Amino acid sequence: MLDSDSIRRLALEVGFDDAGCAAARRLDSDARFMDEWVDAGLAGEMSYLERNRDLRYDIRLLVPEAKTVVVCLLSYAKSGRDYHRAVKSKLYELKQRMADAYGSDIFHPEKQHIFCDSAPVLERRWAVEAGLGFIGRNHQFIHPILGSLVHPGELVLQVSVAGARSAEPVSSPADITSPAYPGCGDCHRCIESCPRQALGQSEWDARRCIAYDTHKCIICQQNCPYNEKLF
Numbered sequence: 001m002l003d004s005d006s007i008r009r010l011a012l013e014v015g016f017d018d019a020g021c022a023a024a025r026r027l028d029s030d031a032r033f034m035d036e037w038v039d040a041g042l043a044g045e046m047s048y049l050e051r052n053r054d055l056r057y058d059i060r061l062l063v064p065e066a067k068t069v070v071v072c073l074l075s076y077a078k079s080g081r082d083y084h085r086a087v088k089s090k091l092y093e094l095k096q097r098m099a100d101a102y103g104s105d106i107f108h109p110e111k112q113h114i115f116c117d118s119a120p121v122l123e124r125r126w127a128v129e130a131g132l133g134f135i136g137r138n139h140q141f142i143h144p145i146l147g148s149l150v151h152p153g154e155l156v157l158q159v160s161v162a163g164a165r166s167a168e169p170v171s172s173p174a175d176i177t178s179p180a181y182p183g184c185g186d187c188h189r190c191i192e193s194c195p196r197q198a199l200g201q202s203e204w205d206a207r208r209c210i211a212y213d214t215h216k217c218i219i220c221q222q223n224c225p226y227n228e229k230l231f
């Protein structure tokens with residue numbers, strides 16, 4: 001049986017900064033949170049979030065019979081201008097190495113199973129599922145060492161993997177202060193530094209966020225202690 005440590009080693013060999021595995025399942029608590037957030041109108045103009053909700057919440061509807069989601073992280077520093085290309089080319093390289101080691105039937109023969117910002121996949125949530133970090137009060141995925149300036153990419157497998165995370169971790173914004181999970185603790189720097197008051201204790205209001213319109217604001221990430229060494 002494949003194991004998550006071996007897959008992580010191959011992912012590091014092809015140049016990813018970290019990787020982990022999660023058992024494929026429906027993300028029930030995320031579905032509830034997203035439904036409430038979208039239905040409250042906080043997603044602003046992101047009408048695509050209205051569509052494909054079922055696919056977004058259950059990756060097994062996107063890749064039939066999926067058993068495992070391998071999540072790989074590439075830091076902004078390594079990904080260059082075209083991060084889709086950088087992440088995807090490494091995912092294809094990882095796929096080749098895994099096919100050489102374990103056989104190509106671990107991948108779906110027809111359906112797309114490599115993703116990077118290209119399909120209704122809750123990528124940051126899968127990164128949490130795979131045990132790679134948590135969602136901070138800035139509503140970004142945060143890796144405890146790499147910080148939040150990382151791009152996730154996913155490779156979906158048709159087989160189970162030993163060591164893949166399967167329990168639902170504490171990951172919803174409402175739970176981010178849980179002492180059981182590394183997280184924000186008493187820090188509120190992102191909320192305090194946001195020039196638009198777009199961040200609340202448990203909500204991000206996309207209608208107020210500058211990055212949502214222009215992609216040109218990372219103030220909340222610049223002020224995050226997990227990113228201290230990056231700025």
Ligand code: SF4
Nearest residue numbers: 194209210211217220
């Ligand atoms: S990206 Fe800018 S505007 Fe948006 S939440 Fe962060 S600090 Fe606020």
Ligand code: SF4
Nearest residue numbers: 136137184187190224
């Ligand atoms: S700035 Fe503080 S509160 Fe905000 S995401 Fe980072 S650690 Fe969490």
